[in-house]
Amino acid sequence: MANLGINHVTKSFGSLAVLKDIKISIEDGEFLVLVGPSGCGKSTLLSIIAGLEEHTSGTITIDGRPVDDLEPKERDIAMVFQSYALYPAMTVEQNIGFSLEMSKMPKAERVERVSKVADLLQISHLLKRRPGQLSGGQRQRVAMGRALVREPKIFLFDEPLSNLDAKLRVEMRTEIKRLHQRLGATIVYVTHDQIEAMTMATRIAVMKDGVLQQFGTPEDIYDRPANVFVATFMGSPPMNLLPATVVDGASGPRLSLKGADVTLPLPSSVTARLEPGSDVLLGLRPEWLSLAAEEVSANPMLTLHVDVIEPTGPDVFVALRAGEREIMARLPTGTPIRSGEKRAFALDLSKAVVFDAGTGIAH
Amino acid sequence: MTPSKRLQAALPAFVLSPSLAAIAICVYGFIAYTALLSFTGSKMFARFDFVGLRQYERLFDNPRWITAVENMAIFGGLYVVVATCLGLYIAILIDQKIRLEGVFRAIFLYPMALSFVVTGVIWQWLLNPGLGLEHMVRSLGWQSFTFQWLVDPDWAIYTIVIAGVWQVAGFVMALFLAGLRGVDTEILRAARIDGAPIHKVYTRIVIPALRPVFLTAFVIEAHLAIKSYDLVVALTKGGPGVSTELPSTFMYSMTFTRNELGVGAASATVMLTSLAAIIVPYLYAELRDDRRA
The missing domain is CATH 2.40.50.140 (Nucleic acid-binding proteins)
Incomplete structure (x- = not known):
């Protein structure tokens, strides 16, 4: 668990700037939600934090240490993807344990870690199945298990609930928040849903067109919006x-x-x-x-x-x-x-x- | 039912009936006829003096048929394995977001557009010691270079493998490329975060996910291998001697040039049953999947 610093990060493709001078920092154990309409650059920012994409300028620090030149696996992060991105030919157990296997952890320890996480997420009975045999909600849990098992410094979530139906989404929302409280983990969570942002976050960063519009607590954002965009984007019906x-x-x-x-x-x-x-x-x-x-x-x-x-x-x-x-x-x-x-x-x-x-x- | 409605209901059956009749007679009818002939003592012309399994015994006593079956095993096995591996490898290379991808795809697919006869002739020239590769390397100054597989009875069958793989590998590549494009890019990102090196990404995640493509590629290659005839005729004419004889060329010469219609029919029936043994389970699996979906 660690703090995260995003210092003057920009990203451009040729002359097209998709992120402009983003500056956000959160403390250990905070739940940061990046929210904005599609195309605002929030997912790009998350990929940059993960190390999957390179930024043009600026610095990312995890635990006070710059990570700009590190590969994703060296940054001590774990990510949950929108499509869950489970490996189709592996069982649930192999899926969850894959990162540990890649880091050459001994089998006995691996099995123990996987079963601990499976217990936590109540998916122990699914360990021998393949992703194709699971429902959407179960896949979501496996994807979370794959992140949890690494015990990373920071969890990254890329719109993890958008493929679930409305009822399940509310349940998983509560569950993720409960996990956050229980583990005290630092989380960065991307969503376009302002209700998810308000309900889960301890800090919200509202983005539009690659520009950070406002960064603050949910109360700040809701009661004291910095501009007209934030005022109308957050809250339903809008201000x-x-x-x-x-x-x-x-x-x-x-x-x-x-x-x-x-x-x-x-x-x-x-x-x-x-x-x-x-x-x-x-x-x-x-x-x-x-x-x-x-x-x-x-x-x-x-x-x-x-x-x-x-x-x-x-x-x-x-x-x-x-x-x-x-x-x-x-x-x-x-x-x-x-x-x-x-x-x-x-x-x-x-x-x-x-x-x-x-x-x-x-x- | 009004007359017009009755006509409408009957129209599809009416339109389809000529082709149904043609298939029933020309395909299944003649299959049945061939199978029937294989149990007779027919020589030059069809005769209906039933001799039981005599022709099958004669077939398997014929050393030329045994050579043909052995060649089939060598050619079929190598053809399927090499074409699959090469096709997959080219597909993985082309999938690396390269420039001019469309051009490369077309280049690799082109051989499929050629008929087997053209492929056979091209490779006959290329491999001919006096004309092709050997001649070229020698004219460049390496006088002791020899490459005589085409005229060596022990090696000639491998030239057929080379030509066959050259022709089909691009098509197999297209199959695998489609499969690779179907792999969710988020899975590859997840694998990077999980710290998998690139060869592990392919061996543990991507290639296992391509299982259905492997099945399709295998069935297509296997049936092409079993029915290949024109390639051999154009490339080696079954020679030197009978060293590149395949069941299909054996069947042709028995039936049409050696006046052994019964043996030819027996070999055709053996080929059909071995093909059916491959295709039927595949069709069964495919159709069952369709019904489930």
């Missing part, structure tokens, strides 16, 4: 972005929402001084809207047209309309609301985020 203009008010600057005759106080999260007249985007998570009670609430209010109601079970997603603009709200099930109504909604601005309308960066 609402309402165009507004900064205006002068009696007690400091206020926000005047476009297309609605309302001004709102500046959220407390904003530390920068905003020039009156500048265009901004007010970021509101759907759960920060609530149906206003009859009496005047302490929170600012907006009157909105109820367009579509989508019950999900525990919550109701409500598509609201303010002129041209659509706003999603997340309300508890049982909220008395019907489509076609005009209702007043209270806004919890305590966590609201304000972005520059031009650059998309949070103020």
